[in-house]
Amino acid sequence: MQPSRPAKARVKARAIAQRRKIPTTLLAFPLFLIALFWMATALFAEEKIIKSHAYAILGEPKYAADFEHFDYVNPDAPKGGEMSTWTQGTFDSFNPYSLKGRAGALSSASIERLMMSPADESGVRYGLLAESLEYPESRDWVIFNMRPEARFSDGTPVTADDIVFSHELLMEQALPSYREAISKLVQKVEAIDTHRVKFTFMPDVPRDGLISQVSTNPAFSRKWFEENNMRLDESRLVQNLGSGPYVLDTFNVNRNIVYRRNPDYWGKDLPVNRGRHNFDKIRIEYFTDNNAALEAFKGGVYAFRLEQSALTWATQYDFPAVQNGRVIKEEIADGNLPISEGFVFNLNRENLKDPRVREAISLMYNFEWTNESLQFGLYSQRHSFWENTDFAATGIPEGAELAFLRSLGDLIDPAILTEPAVMAHTSGARQLDRRNLRRATQLLQDSGWEIGDDGKLRNGDGQAFNLEFLTDDPEIERLASGFVDNLNGLGMNARLTRVDPTQYTNRTRARPREYDMIFDQYGTSLVPGLGYQQQYGSEDAYVSNFNPAGFADPGADAIIEKLIASKTPEEFAVTTKALDRVMRAERFIIPTWYKSNHWVAYYDQYEYPENMPPYALGYLDFWWYNADKGQALTDAGAFQ
Incomplete structure (x- = not known):
């Protein structure tokens, strides 16, 4: 007679116990041990450790672990020369x-940072100071395995202890908003050994976005x-x-800054760096305004301009160096998400808290007139925080977006469920659109503002x-002047105040904020x-x-939580559309142009490179200097 399976299990268990000195009293419960074994196996499976050379917020990284260089660079780009450009203001x-x-x-x-972002992917990080990272599926923590060869520019090694110190320094002395945000997310940072640093996250916060955050x-x-x-x-x-x-090489305060490429840079041969950092020097010239900078460019004081002024682009690039081909003027496609910029309200101002007032003010901005009269028709009207993408809210919410918005209950205005997404208004050809003036007047009356005997x-x-309206930029002053005139035509005491950059910085960073309106921007992204927050x-x-603006809204807070936790592009699209819809309804920024x-x-x-990436122009990064052409220009007296 053959022994039963339980009997066989007991015999085998006793043999194992004798070899491993397991107390035989435990063997009275063989099925219990089997259950424990499967439980331990399940727990081990749940704590599977993922190790990778890259981290993607959504989807999979484009480049495998053995990639040689990014697709968009010229890996054989020559090193040398100087890139010279300009900026406005002081330092x-x-x-x-x-x-x-x-x-x-x-x-x-x-x-540098532990990981870096390429110019042809969104939401993907590749190892820079860290050659790899590892984390459990729960993403309760992450370990960065640092490159032993990494060095600071003085030759000392970059270690895990430096990363711990950097985190502690930021938490003690960085901007308050950063400290407050990170303190709620990161529980502990520790050096496991010289080249391994571990970030442990707080137990009760969503895991989405944390690894990407600390990797930078x-x-x-x-x-x-x-x-x-x-x-x-x-x-x-x-x-x-x-x-x-x-x-840093040399500098003259408020005149120029020169940086030089470190010939002993430790990371020059990394796959993420091949074809990059090609200039021996980068020089930035400082000017008080765009006109002075352009004249200097014409005279060869510096050699590269990224133009932002439509007026300048349309009317002032016909000088001799352009005509004879020494200067190239061209437009290069920009695949980035358009910047969400515009006229921003300070929502802490008492007279700007009513959204009807903000809508009335926005009606006095005439994009059509501004674009045609002051910007030569070169811009398009922006409506959305995710303009020109599939993540922008359109029409009346439906499908998964409608279901998600309904789940928010009383956190949002019910009108959002039944009304189309707020769009930028249209205006006529004249600077002051009479139809919009009447509508704005009615909105102000509804919110308690009346025209007095003095108008x-x-x-x-x-x-x-x-x-x-506060600014430090003469170009914004020019573009906003008609808007301010229209506000006065509405009956407001509106004024445009231009201050120097230092005053502007102080007033915009003060708390409470010391402005009613400014021209500024908000950041969005193609990934969570x-x-x-x-x-x-x-x-x-x-x-x-x-x-x-100081924008704060409980409905937006709830949406942001879900947005950050998005696992697929489809989930992300639902949450971006919902957030876009809610924020546009609050009218805390008047959208302008892109x-x-x-x-x-x-x-x-x-x-x-011929194969330019969508998300970066890269003139300070992966462009390069042609020595023969540079010498020919120098010989021709093109530069000062």
């Missing part, structure tokens, strides 16, 4: 992480900060020691409606990310520099 610091001072252009060029933490040198007694929250004309390809808007207490979340609304091309002009000594 008195090389520390971009502080609210104090005005940091010089490219002040963060020396700082800057890497500072503990040794340099401590030996030099430096702080991250101070203004100073000393650049933070970093590990990047460029270091000025006044509330029930007899107070006039004062509105200051924690940045939405800083841009649009209620908790940081008062302190965040990324939320110039364009789908980069406007560039440069002396014919620069070249770029």
Whole structure:
């Protein structure tokens, strides 16, 4: 007679116990042990560790672990020459992480991060300081395996301890909005060994976006900060020691800054860097305004311009160097999500809290007249925070978006469920559109503002409606002047105040904010990310520099939670459309214009890859210098 299966199991278990010295008393429960075994197996399976060279928020990375270079670069691009360009304003610091001072252009060029983003994918990170990362399926933590060869520019190694120090420094001295956001997400950062650093996340926060967030933490040198007694929250004309390809070379305050390529840069042969960082030097010239900068460009003071002014682009690029071919003027396709920029209300101002008032003010901006009269018809009207993409809200909500909006219940205005998404209004050919003027007047009356005997808007207490538009940009001053005139035609005491860059910085960063309206922008993305909470979340609304309106809305908060947690492009599209719809209904920014091309002009000594990526122009990154052409221009006296 053959023993039964349980009997066989007991015999086998006793044999194992004798070899491993397992107490035989436990063997009275063989089925219990089997159950424990399967439970342990299941737990182990749940904690499967994922290890990869890249991390994608949605979908899969484009490039495999053994890729040689990004598709859009020229891996054989020559090294050498100088890229020279310009910027407007002033600088008195090389520390971009502080609210104090005005940091010089490219002040963060020396700082690298654990991972980097390519220019042909959205929401994907590839290893830079870290050669790989590993994390459980739960994403409760992530370990970055750092490259042992990574070095700061002084030759000292970049270690896990430096990453821990960098996190601690940011949490102590970085911008308040950053500290408050990260403190709720990251529980602990620890160096496991010299080249492995572990981020453990808070137990009760969504995991989506956390790995991507910490992968872009800057890497500072503990040794340099401590030996030099430096702080991250101070203004100073000393650049933070970093590990990047460029270091500060020379500077003249408020005149120019020169960075030089570090010939001993540790990462020059990495696949993520092949074909990049091709210039020996990058020089930035400072000018007080666009006109002075353009004249300097014509005279050969610098060699590359990324033009932002439609007036300048349309009327002032017919000078001799363009005509004889020394300067190339061209438009290069821009596949980026259009910037959500426009006239931003300070929602903390009492007279701007009513959305009817904000709608009335917005009706006084005439895009059609501005574009044709001041911008030469070169722009398109922006409506959405996700303009020109499949993520923009359109028409009346339906399908999955409608179901999601309904699930929010009382957190949103019920009208959002039945009315089309708010679109930018249209206007006539004249600067002041009479139809919109009448509509705006009615909206103001409905919200308690009446035209007094003096022709000025006044509330029930007899107070006039004062509105200051603040700017430091002469181009915005030019484009907003007609808008301000129309506001005065509506009965407001509206004025446009142009201040110097330092005053502008101080007033826009002050809390409470010291402006009624400014021209500013909001960031959105083609993938989920924690940045939405800083841009649009209620908790940081008062302190965040990324939320110039101070926008705060419980419905938007609930949508952002779901948006960040999106697992598929379809889920992301539902949440972006819902958030877009809710924010547009609040009218905290008057949408203005956008364009789908980069406007560039440069002396014919620069070249770029034939296969340009959609998400970056890359003139400071993967363009290169043609030495023969540069010498010919120099011999011809093109440069000063």
